[in-house]
Amino acid sequence: MINIEGMERRISFMTKTIELHLTSDPPLLSVMRAAVSKVCELADFEHMETSKIILAIDEACSNIIKHAYKGKSGQSIIITCKIKPTRLEFILEDEGEPADIEKIKSRPLHEIRPGGLGVYLITSVMDKVKYSFGVDRGNRLYMSKQRPKDKTT
Amino acid sequence: MINIEGMERRISFMTKTIELHLTSDPPLLSVMRAAVSKVCELADFEHMETSKIILAIDEACSNIIKHAYKGKSGQSIIITCKIKPTRLEFILEDEGEPADIEKIKSRPLHEIRPGGLGVYLITSVMDKVKYSFGVDRGNRLYMSKQRPKDKTT
Amino acid sequence: MSLDISVINDQGSAQLRIVGEVDMYSSTQVRRALLELVKQKQSPVIVDLNEVSYMDSSGVATLIEGLQMCGEYGGTLLIVGLRDNVREVFELTRLDKIFKIYQNIEAAMAR
Amino acid sequence: MSLDISVINDQGSAQLRIVGEVDMYSSTQVRRALLELVKQKQSPVIVDLNEVSYMDSSGVATLIEGLQMCGEYGGTLLIVGLRDNVREVFELTRLDKIFKIYQNIEAAMAR
Ligand SMILES: Nc1ncnc2c1ncn2[C@@H]1O[C@H](COP(=O)(O)OP(=O)(O)O)[C@@H](O)[C@H]1O
Numbered sequence A, B: 001m002i003n004i005e006g007m008e009r010r011i012s013f014m015t016k017t018i019e020l021h022l023t024s025d026p027p028l029l030s031v032m033r034a035a036v037s038k039v040c041e042l043a044d045f046e047h048m049e050t051s052k053i054i055l056a057i058d059e060a061c062s063n064i065i066k067h068a069y070k071g072k073s074g075q076s077i078i079i080t081c082k083i084k085p086t087r088l089e090f091i092l093e094d095e096g097e098p099a100d101i102e103k104i105k106s107r108p109l110h111e112i113r114p115g116g117l118g119v120y121l122i123t124s125v126m127d128k129v130k131y132s133f134g135v136d137r138g139n140r141l142y143m144s145k146q147r148p149k150d151k152t153t
Numbered sequence C, D: 001m002s003l004d005i006s007v008i009n010d011q012g013s014a015q016l017r018i019v020g021e022v023d024m025y026s027s028t029q030v031r032r033a034l035l036e037l038v039k040q041k042q043s044p045v046i047v048d049l050n051e052v053s054y055m056d057s058s059g060v061a062t063l064i065e066g067l068q069m070c071g072e073y074g075g076t077l078l079i080v081g082l083r084d085n086v087r088e089v090f091e092l093t094r095l096d097k098i099f100k101i102y103q104n105i106e107a108a109m110a111r
């Protein structure tokens, strides 16, 4: 039996990267949620924070399927998770239609109607959210969230 | 609100591909297990069969970390899951040391000692298992499992 | 991966019990079930989310749609059994103020 | 992601209660706890897997090592509380015949 004690290092001290390549098929989002849940656990988030992060990534993926790919299935979505010493980062990449950045906004909360809440949820949950839309390079959404402080020492 | 009814198709009728890129860090295997669990659910496997498939993929990943990468962390492991109409396929790829295919075998079951059971578990659980080791191309492990029949109609 | 949805009709009122994760994929199932109850002009429509372990904005959107459609015939839509993480989605979007939310079916019936 | 391991010492015998998933990463923790009990020559060592939701061959290897080390000083190692999927790993590898496996702590104590 090989001794793996030497491999054990605190996950906090170096960046760990996990990539998930999905296609724009709504049933696959359940796989993303399960994976992101474990990534959040590894980054020391507790249950409720983990739920909110899953929600944010799910909303972002749903928007890619609905808006960038206009509901077309089988198109590429790449989700990169980086567990860094002090923060958890997510980068979502797609090859769908680039959007007008001005249009990326939710409805005002007081205007009660179905829809129009995803971007609001994403920005409420994450610390930093940055969209970049490129004609040649594809679209990119960067999100980051500070890791719980007491655990990152 | 965009109507996604048109996107809903039985997952059984077309191949869905999900790729997970990990590094050779044992804590990350928990992310793989969560993702594979949901993939198995999407492929209609029930609870106990799902547990066994998770076990097989976990043993295969552990072997890559222990044997191909000799415990070195940060090295690439790519897990591709293909949900095909009649079977679920997994392809594991690594850039570690190629092995002598003759050496890929577990201890005889009656020889009770720690270790030496992973390959046995992989081959017991999966229908097809095929290793290929390449000096330039990296190593590749193909595994497949028939999907439950009553659900693939 | 799909939801389990069951409906109990009881003298004009209806309970819609949802089990599973409500996301952009599965919320279409909830929508279909709600449309059916609205067509029958049920009231109150009690949506039981006790066994819903996850809900995103498409689930919330579906419930808003249900609430508005009920309102059109003077009916009411009540929500019961929110788990902490699902309640959080309602709170983040301030919809906890718009929906009538009860602890459980009994509390909703006795309102 | 790491395991919760607790030890109850009781007049020579010891209960090792493991909570979580035992894989190549976390089995080193189990190994360390077992080595400690073996050093103290405890017997029986009762390994409680009731709250173990997953175990792979590295977990099994660790238990075989523990069993063999106990044997060296004439002690015994008992396993209790196997969940269905964990039991399956023991059955697939025929180790259900090698280990003494009991339903629960009481049954192991009363053996
Ligand atoms: N990934 C994206 N690509 C293109 N447009 C987007 C994307 N995400 C959001 N949008 C735009 O932002 C608007 C608000 O999104 P959101 O708050 O999620 O509500 P909804 O998707 O229900 O309209 C969308 O209607 C759309 O125009």
Ligand SMILES: Nc1ncnc2c1ncn2[C@@H]1O[C@H](COP(=O)(O)OP(=O)(O)O)[C@@H](O)[C@H]1O
Residues within 6 Å of the ligand: A001, B063, B064, B066, B067, B068, B098, B099, B103, B104, B105, B106, B107, B114, B115, B116, B117, B118, B119, B120
């Ligand atoms: N991915 C791999 N790369 C190189 N060698 C491997 C790989 N998987 C298995 N092996 C070889 O097969 C043997 C049996 O593997 P296994 O049954 O998992 O037991 P163990 O890993 O405990 O030795 C290993 O000892 C190793 O020599």
